[in-house]
Amino acid sequence: MSLPSSSLTKIIEEYITELLEENEIGEVSLRRKDLAERFGCVPSQINYVLRSRFAPENGFLVESQRGGHGYIKVIQLTFNNCDEEVVHLADLVGNAITEQEARKLLVNLKNREVISPRERLIIEVALRSQEENGRSLFDISPYRRDLMRAELLKKILTSLALG
Amino acid sequence: MSLPSSSLTKIIEEYITELLEENEIGEVSLRRKDLAERFGCVPSQINYVLRSRFAPENGFLVESQRGGHGYIKVIQLTFNNCDEEVVHLADLVGNAITEQEARKLLVNLKNREVISPRERLIIEVALRSQEENGRSLFDISPYRRDLMRAELLKKILTSLALG
DNA sequence: TTATTATTGACTTATACTGACCAAAAATAT
DNA sequence: ATATTTTTGGTCAGTATAAGTCAATAATAA
Structure with a gap:
């Protein structure tokens, strides 16, 4: 009879999905460190979310760059057909x-x-x-x-x- | 949460790309020192941009000459197909x-x-x-x-x- | 229980940028 | 002509920053 404990992964997934929806173009750029801070988790948790939720099998592409001015870009592909x-x-x-x-x-x-x-x-x-x-x-x-x-x-x- | 800030490298890259587009012929000559001054950076930063953004694997060639009236020429390769x-x-x-x-x-x-x-x-x-x-x-x-x-x-x- | 999924943290790798020093070509002086 | 000086650009190593990987552990589902 316990409430479905919303997992961190789910929460982060929803947050990114929201950002994607706000952003007409269907893509959003993130800072891994900032995201981790916002959700009070370790940075590699973000990688887990991306791997398990924003995978190409699900119609997403992820681009990223390390080092100074690094970023993670999540792209939601939308095909007309x-x-x-x-x-x-x-x-x-x-x-x-x-x-x-x-x-x-x-x-x-x-x-x-x-x-x-x-x-x-x-x-x-x-x-x-x-x-x-x-x-x-x-x-x-x-x-x-x-x-x-x-x-x-x-x-x-x-x-x-x-x- | 801050969006990824645009890097100097990106800005300089875009500037050069713009020059290339203006110039029908697909090549442009630059002065390293002038570029560095324009973007308020050290001259070797320009070399970094060229090496990382205008490399052959990205479809560019770079020629240069030192000394008086020295220059850096960026050439955009065009493939037949x-x-x-x-x-x-x-x-x-x-x-x-x-x-x-x-x-x-x-x-x-x-x-x-x-x-x-x-x-x-x-x-x-x-x-x-x-x-x-x-x-x-x-x-x-x-x-x-x-x-x-x-x-x-x-x-x-x-x-x-x-x- | 057993299997799957989620979470963490130590370690690794990649990128941006700077500055000191090097090399070459042209201009100038001898 | 030759040497010297000036004007460019090149290289490299160091520093800072930010993301990726992996394996161990915890939590949840079957």
Whole structure:
């Protein structure tokens, strides 16, 4: 019966999200040290929040610079063709997907202009690379490779959908 | 909480970039001492800006001459097509590349509009996915992960170049 | 309990900026 | 012509600042 204790991570996440919303352009620059001070935590906590909440899989990009005048910039990508379509297709991927099925799906997406030819190329290269590593470097079973392929594909598709 | 203040380096960088844009030909001649005076800094600061912002990997060449009527000339390289440049950048990746270095490179490519934000997002997701697998699933050493990261990045960049 | 997620702090790395000293080219004096 | 002086720019090492990494620990969820 305890109240949901709002975690620090959640609070910081909400703060950054708020800043992003205020800032029309969908990006905001931060000082890691200042943020840490404001929320009374250690600076590396900020890295944890960024890693776990503002990851590319979630449609965010993070740029940063160390040293004097250092900063952390969080960018929220917004695509105009932000489709439930893509989300739906991510569902279609399911838990496991073969190379053939994956390729078919990508061709389909390309034909419907949900992704560009270049984007399709990048995705295919990434999938193939993982396949190769799984097969010859780590000796992963075919089925497990199908699982991993589905994982990667879903991550990529949802990252595009969330943008 | 203060926003990151603009650094001297950034200001000088912007000034030079502006001069380059005004000057159709894509090159501009400077006096180190004058620049230093204008921005109230030590002359070697100008060298720092040139080294860190107008380096060949950013698509610039710098020529200079000492002595009376000495000068510094900044030349902006123009590529016939972006893809030519992508091949060059694949070389820059080298055999091994850290997460930080990879991100810097992608930011650079994005700023120069060699890749789109969506393309960058996909690439980041792919790199991160491989990193995660390598780290927690297969227990790959950090250095080997740098090797694998370089491999994947080069595959993607060259595929874009050849596509 | 066991697994996952959150938090911390010691250590590492990257960037900005300065100033003292070095090197080269042109102008001037001999 | 040659040497000297003046006018540029170059290099490097030191200092300050700020972010990143990693592994150990704590808290929470399953």
